[in-house]
Amino acid sequence: MKAYEIIEIIENFAPKELAIVGDNVGLQVGDNLDKEVNKLGIALDPSLNVIKKAKKEGVDFLFTHHPILKNPIKNFTGIMYEKLKILMENDIILYSAHTNLDICKDGLNDALAELYKLKDVENLYENGLGRVGIFEGSFEELLDITKKYIVESPVVVGNIDGDNFKLAVLSGYGLSQDAIRYVAEKADVYLSGDLTHHSKILAEELGLVVVDGTHYGTEVYGLRKFMDYLKDMVDCEVVSLDF
Amino acid sequence: MKAYEIIEIIENFAPKELAIVGDNVGLQVGDNLDKEVNKLGIALDPSLNVIKKAKKEGVDFLFTHHPILKNPIKNFTGIMYEKLKILMENDIILYSAHTNLDICKDGLNDALAELYKLKDVENLYENGLGRVGIFEGSFEELLDITKKYIVESPVVVGNIDGDNFKLAVLSGYGLSQDAIRYVAEKADVYLSGDLTHHSKILAEELGLVVVDGTHYGTEVYGLRKFMDYLKDMVDCEVVSLDF
Amino acid sequence: MKAYEIIEIIENFAPKELAIVGDNVGLQVGDNLDKEVNKLGIALDPSLNVIKKAKKEGVDFLFTHHPILKNPIKNFTGIMYEKLKILMENDIILYSAHTNLDICKDGLNDALAELYKLKDVENLYENGLGRVGIFEGSFEELLDITKKYIVESPVVVGNIDGDNFKLAVLSGYGLSQDAIRYVAEKADVYLSGDLTHHSKILAEELGLVVVDGTHYGTEVYGLRKFMDYLKDMVDCEVVSLDF
Amino acid sequence: MKAYEIIEIIENFAPKELAIVGDNVGLQVGDNLDKEVNKLGIALDPSLNVIKKAKKEGVDFLFTHHPILKNPIKNFTGIMYEKLKILMENDIILYSAHTNLDICKDGLNDALAELYKLKDVENLYENGLGRVGIFEGSFEELLDITKKYIVESPVVVGNIDGDNFKLAVLSGYGLSQDAIRYVAEKADVYLSGDLTHHSKILAEELGLVVVDGTHYGTEVYGLRKFMDYLKDMVDCEVVSLDF
Amino acid sequence: MKAYEIIEIIENFAPKELAIVGDNVGLQVGDNLDKEVNKLGIALDPSLNVIKKAKKEGVDFLFTHHPILKNPIKNFTGIMYEKLKILMENDIILYSAHTNLDICKDGLNDALAELYKLKDVENLYENGLGRVGIFEGSFEELLDITKKYIVESPVVVGNIDGDNFKLAVLSGYGLSQDAIRYVAEKADVYLSGDLTHHSKILAEELGLVVVDGTHYGTEVYGLRKFMDYLKDMVDCEVVSLDF
Amino acid sequence: MKAYEIIEIIENFAPKELAIVGDNVGLQVGDNLDKEVNKLGIALDPSLNVIKKAKKEGVDFLFTHHPILKNPIKNFTGIMYEKLKILMENDIILYSAHTNLDICKDGLNDALAELYKLKDVENLYENGLGRVGIFEGSFEELLDITKKYIVESPVVVGNIDGDNFKLAVLSGYGLSQDAIRYVAEKADVYLSGDLTHHSKILAEELGLVVVDGTHYGTEVYGLRKFMDYLKDMVDCEVVSLDF
Ligand SMILES: [Fe+2]
Ligand SMILES: [Fe+2]
Ligand SMILES: [Fe+2]
Ligand SMILES: [Fe+2]
Ligand SMILES: [Fe+2]
Ligand SMILES: [Fe+2]
Structure with a gap:
């Protein structure tokens, strides 16, 4: 299944317009939405551990509830360097639905x-x-x-x-x-x-x-339900990464 | 012992100048610093429970680590009304040493x-x-x-x-x-x-x-030490109210 | 007459929604709106003199045109301490209709x-x-x-x-x-x-x-008219305190 | 006497550095400080009346305590047009010493x-x-x-x-x-x-x-003294325009 | 033709309401809109050169695309003094249509x-x-x-x-x-x-x-067209001053 | 030569403390400063073309005068995705000396x-x-x-x-x-x-x-001089990429 088709499914469920002002939702890291997705990973946080696990599991589209950054940056070092490098080297798209997924x-x-x-x-x-x-x-x-x-x-x-x-x-x-x-x-x-x-x-x-x-507990409960929904809707493997 | 004498003892220990900018330290509620203090109460928070207990215990000078307000107000209703009324009707002075007591x-x-x-x-x-x-x-x-x-x-x-x-x-x-x-x-x-x-x-x-x-735990540990110090220094009864 | 009934009469005349943005209108000091009001005092300003006079006259509901504070506070000392103490000890409700009363x-x-x-x-x-x-x-x-x-x-x-x-x-x-x-x-x-x-x-x-x-002159003229209105409407004694 | 010489005398008395931050002091309207001044006018305000009187009296250097503008402008119409036109057509320099003259x-x-x-x-x-x-x-x-x-x-x-x-x-x-x-x-x-x-x-x-x-009264008292000082110091006629 | 009649023609073509927020459009320098206009000058900029040329050419109404000031001022010296003095001494009205003329x-x-x-x-x-x-x-x-x-x-x-x-x-x-x-x-x-x-x-x-x-090139092209329009509409001589 | 050694040489020449407030100088993209640098690339801008050329030339440390971002970001897509991906996949460190190099x-x-x-x-x-x-x-x-x-x-x-x-x-x-x-x-x-x-x-x-x-011209002139300096000081190949 193409990445943009997965995004369509997510955004039909949790329209970006619902997000509160200033929230960072939608495509977080990625360029080619035309690429074929074979394995979709789901997590609460795009933490370093989750991203490493996504790589290890062969995930090529990572969905998280929390966005990768709340406050923007202009240098790329340390943890953010590590995260971006793993995502980019392994062509893993990172996509978040945050307050739109809370609200929808x-x-x-x-x-x-x-x-x-x-x-x-x-x-x-x-x-x-x-x-x-x-x-x-x-x-x-x-x-x-x-x-x-x-x-x-x-x-x-x-x-x-x-x-x-x-x-x-x-x-x-x-x-x-x-x-x-x-x-x-x-x-x-x-x-x-x-x-x-x-x-x-x-x-x-x-x-x-x-x-x-x-x-964690109040968000992961609904996130499991959303994972079940995605499993029904998308045409590829779906795995959870931090719950 | 006079209220202003107790304040002198506190401020010698935790000078107000040490507090970080914008912190609300010093006299919180009170007018007559000349009044005789017979019982000094100490608490982490000037919560409604603490203030009620102060009244019940006959405290006439209440020292708390946290100030009564961080953000200022211009109407006096609800919980704040209750707190102020008890303090004022019972002539209880409220005094706080916050970040100055953390730092000193x-x-x-x-x-x-x-x-x-x-x-x-x-x-x-x-x-x-x-x-x-x-x-x-x-x-x-x-x-x-x-x-x-x-x-x-x-x-x-x-x-x-x-x-x-x-x-x-x-x-x-x-x-x-x-x-x-x-x-x-x-x-x-x-x-x-x-x-x-x-x-x-x-x-x-x-x-x-x-x-x-x-x-609570990381602040009350030092607050007990400070209470011991006050017991040595002041010439009146000292009681703890929320620890 | 109950305090909340008096407030209803005032707010029917001068709806709070009319007040300009940021104005401090409505209940200023008070908690129990269920209390019986026997004497209603009216003044332009909730000055210390007016509040002392309210106490002396046995007023239990004080209506003023000007609010008690324009800029909010977080410590309660000096004049504000005195004012609040008199109001609270004597269960005097303070209520203001400011720009809503100018406009209505x-x-x-x-x-x-x-x-x-x-x-x-x-x-x-x-x-x-x-x-x-x-x-x-x-x-x-x-x-x-x-x-x-x-x-x-x-x-x-x-x-x-x-x-x-x-x-x-x-x-x-x-x-x-x-x-x-x-x-x-x-x-x-x-x-x-x-x-x-x-x-x-x-x-x-x-x-x-x-x-x-x-x-003073341009406000008290209309305030007298409003006092006459209240005298007709409320079921208790009404006295003026600074005009 | 040259305009710049008069300015030197004023600024020796009331150095511009004394003015509070954001105050508008010094040269208000003028270009050629080399011009000969025959008549110096003094006023509290650069009001339209004062400026008209300055023209009528043949003043060529107008000193005022209050500046011509507190808040800046980007269009030149109405009263400001009239004032500038009279000053410019008649080569009247306008110079103000405001809080520096209060303070010095x-x-x-x-x-x-x-x-x-x-x-x-x-x-x-x-x-x-x-x-x-x-x-x-x-x-x-x-x-x-x-x-x-x-x-x-x-x-x-x-x-x-x-x-x-x-x-x-x-x-x-x-x-x-x-x-x-x-x-x-x-x-x-x-x-x-x-x-x-x-x-x-x-x-x-x-x-x-x-x-x-x-x-007016609290400023004009000292302004008269300052006019006396200028009369002693400058080598031209000095007249008062609004006091 | 009266100045206000020329302004009506301009504003019918380029209504001031079209200008973007904060733009400085309309009457820039002038007072008497009742005055008779014999010669209308048009320029991109109200530069010192343009204003001098306007005087030399006997222009009594100067239309420019760019306003005289973007940021407001509160002192009148140097170049701005020179510009205002020439305009005022020669009774030249300055009028600008900026983003409203871009947009209309x-x-x-x-x-x-x-x-x-x-x-x-x-x-x-x-x-x-x-x-x-x-x-x-x-x-x-x-x-x-x-x-x-x-x-x-x-x-x-x-x-x-x-x-x-x-x-x-x-x-x-x-x-x-x-x-x-x-x-x-x-x-x-x-x-x-x-x-x-x-x-x-x-x-x-x-x-x-x-x-x-x-x-310059992208604005003067349309400005020439607008000059042609004005030539047809106004009842006085029209000259271009910087294109 | 190690990356950190090159950085020491640059920072001795153009100390970061010289940069004006808010400027983005120093390490832009990179993690491991311990890595061996064999080829140092120099450019005015970290443009996409320059970064592609750096990769093609086998550069492993890219020095640019302009930083990669003036305004920070929180999503990584489009051109920025491409730039970061090339830099990270090829372990190219990006380092900038901007106003500190202008000033030093x-x-x-x-x-x-x-x-x-x-x-x-x-x-x-x-x-x-x-x-x-x-x-x-x-x-x-x-x-x-x-x-x-x-x-x-x-x-x-x-x-x-x-x-x-x-x-x-x-x-x-x-x-x-x-x-x-x-x-x-x-x-x-x-x-x-x-x-x-x-x-x-x-x-x-x-x-x-x-x-x-x-x-370009006013900056590249000095940048060539700085390249000559680096050639003398560093122990690896140095190439220019956009001048
Ligand atoms: Fe959350
Ligand atoms: Fe605390
Ligand atoms: Fe008023
Ligand atoms: Fe004044
Ligand atoms: Fe333009
Ligand atoms: Fe540059």
Whole structure:
């Protein structure tokens, strides 16, 4: 299958226009989109380890959720040199769908909404990130699902009694202090990743229950679903590289 | 003892001029520094819980490491209303020494340097934050100290063989991606707090071993030392409120 | 009457959405909007004197035109400490309607337009601030009205002969140099407040007649009308505190 | 006398380097500094009236305290066209010494310090603007001097008993809210110009006594002294144009 | 003919609203638009030479394509003094139509499109600048037209075989590196002015053929057409001053 | 010879600290500075052609005056992909000395000063760029030198009679309007590159004689000298690639 055909499939699923302003989505490293792809690798991060593994596995198209760079560069040395050299010498195309994959229908956020069987689901933010809806079970049941599908030992801040509370979910890093303040107005419980000290204190003060399913755990759950989708759609081998 | 006398003692230990630009240090809430202080409370955070406890314990001077606000406000409602009301109604002075206490001699960073018995210690940053020196034991021994004095189960990224490696320590939040890049040039192992996903990936790529002793753990260790110092110096009761 | 009911009445009259961008309108200091209000105080400024008087008079809801802060703060000492302490200890809610009250129908600008019986009235600015229309009398008559209702001895720049000239009015501070340049294109005479040296020189150069009715005088005129409105609408005692 | 010789005399008195950053001082309009000057005009403002009068009086070098423009322009129409045309057609050089004349030895601020016979005089600001020292008389005496030499009916905020208080003086506009806050820490009484509503309220709250001698009055007093100096120094006729 | 009538004719042809944001178009120097115009001068630049020539020729309305200033000023000395003095002393109105004349129907860009007989012409940029279409001849023929009507010896980067290629044209300066990158996606050959080193290298790398017809040549071609138009429309003598 | 040894030689000649703020100097693309260099290529630009030629010639260390990027990037496609791929696949190190080579002793600017045998040479700018001194011949002689050593047909603006005038030289692009204004105060004649329309007009107005020796010509002259220096110093073959 041609590289541009794979890109068409990805972009039909996660249109680039959905990405938030300033995000780095789409083709990251590559030139010849006409080349034949025999093996498609999928990973959360284009880390050096993932790129080395892609080479070792004979991957010729590497899809990652996170882009290769957030801040641009003008010198090519060290780790970036190593990464680019491996990709270029082995003709591995690197392509990312980041916030567009978080936001799109059946993307990473919808995957979480579905996992927790949320009712009356709405977008958490106007830009399409996150979901919020009614979780019909108890907090115990919520933690059981989290431990089974997201991360073995989630960090938990607070507690809530009874069933049928409002649950917000956001894949990846959603636990800045601004986010805590915002979500406290919208939900009773908030599942996301990368909890840090000041956000924890703030959640306690505001009475927002927080479940830190880790950045990795909250994104890889939906990424597996997306891999299954790609396996159905593309006409080549598909392998996962960091999950 | 008068409030201004306590402030003199604190500022002799942690001069305000040491604080980094833009930090909010010194008197946070208070008017009458002439008032008699009978009970001094100490905490990491001026959280709502800490402030309620201060009232309950009859504290009339509350010292915290973190300031009450990083970003300024112009309306007084919700949690901030509650905090200010309790402090004002109960005549509790709130005073913070933040990065000046991290930086100063025998402050939070020096406490970590001493705990790990670093040799040839230097400041990690030009502004005085952090310390770096030779740790003379093995990585196992480093983790033992960490588990005993900082946090029970530290998150660890990487590993290092042998003794006598360079260890950097920084109390609180020192694990941004920029910090990881900076410290990777200066040390083999880095102890600090609030590790998140992208920093972990970057540390792996750069071969920097990271020990996340938590924001809380890496700051409270030195804060206890500072409380001991205050107990010796001030002429009133001293109580800890969140550690 | 409940505090939130009073707020509803105010906001029906002066909707918050009318305020110009960055203005600080609405609830300034307060937490419990469910509390019973027995005495409503009204003032131009939430000055220390007004707040002390509010306490002395037993006011439990203080309405002011000017907000408590234009620029935000992160420490609470001195005058702000005093103000907040009095408000919080005495459970006085502070609420402001600023540019929304200038702009709204029957607000401070409409009050001036009505006082001078302007014909063919239009908004002076696109954002709704100020009014401009035909004043059907002479400049002498305009000054008589001003002296009787706005301020005893207005400062006057220039003069105009005859009747039926274009008069612009703007409550409060409308006499910046940019404003003088703008209004000189729209009107013959301009009534507003806070005239300073460079604006006076510019008005002379541009041939714009300026009447400085003072910031206080041009705002308090309409504020009295608004107090009358509130007296009719709310179910509690209403007192004025600085006019 | 040549124009450049007059400029040398002015700049020896008020060196351009003293001006605050961004101020527009020195040659404002002019080309040929070699031309013979027969009549030197002095004014506070390069207003249209002053420029017309300069032409009428046959002035060929116009010195003003305020510069012709604070904000730059790129089109030349209206009032600015008129001003430039008169200056250029009549070969009138326009030259300004603004904050350098406020700041310099025996400049506008020193003139005020001398008028009030301040003792232990220091600069009010680090950049050299304003003066502060001990006024040895009573507040009544201070007002008498003000009425006699600065302005007939000064606006006064507050009052102070007894003799020997700290008086700050600043020529021109010194009554912003930031200035009030700053001076309240340095002096008991503050004489400057262009008082507006919010500054008045703030001065009352902070207990700073303010005397508004007007922008014009506080600057023209020293400007007369400077005119006397020029009369002694230059070899041509000297006339005042707006004072 | 009155000055304002000439301005109406110009603005009907090149409406000011078409100009790009921040451009300085319209009346540059002038006050009395009621004055009778006997001689209209046209030039590319309001250079000192052009202005001197305008005076010498008895021009009383000077139209230029380039505005008198791009960056605003607040002192009037040197060359700008000379220019303004000549204009003002001789009552010469200066008026510019810059990017509005590039963009408008039958303006400078349309003139180029017509010269090269482009088919299927579209605007090159969304803001209306530039044109792009099919050139039906060979590259040799394109160069022949350029040499005959634009500039004797154009600088040429690259080459293209065959007929019927896409040609982009932009009057004036269109050869920044960003422009080269943009046009390389839209055309095979690009005619504009002011080619510099880095743009040349980039064009070579991207395979974009560039013809530098000079800033002057690419603008004066259409300016002559516009002069012809004015000659037909205005009721006074028309002379060209720098072409 | 090792790559790092070559870099030492370059940096001894043109220390990186000399470069102006924000310039991109030093290692551009490369990782292993320990590798053996057999062939050193030199060019003005790291253009695609130069990089292809470097590969073809078996160059393993490419020195260029211009850096590979001025503005940073975060995606690697198109021309940049091609350039990086060739460099990385062929282990070609790319290293640039830009403004540090312009500025340093015996660098590109000194080479021009020497060519024209300037007397009493000084730096043109405080940052070290450019040179200015007395040219002892006539303008004819200056043009002869230029035509012989810099560029065959320089573009010339203006003319100057007699001998012994002040000549400013600046390698590369030195002909912005700001530069013209600056140099007009310092010199009679200015040699630099990349002249464009508005700068030409301004030079005429200010009476500054400009000789455009082209960006390429004014830099390659000194670059040849630097190549000669490297040939003497390094222990490997040296080839020029675009001059
Ligand atoms: Fe993520
Ligand atoms: Fe901290
Ligand atoms: Fe107001
Ligand atoms: Fe002034
Ligand atoms: Fe142009
Ligand atoms: Fe260059």
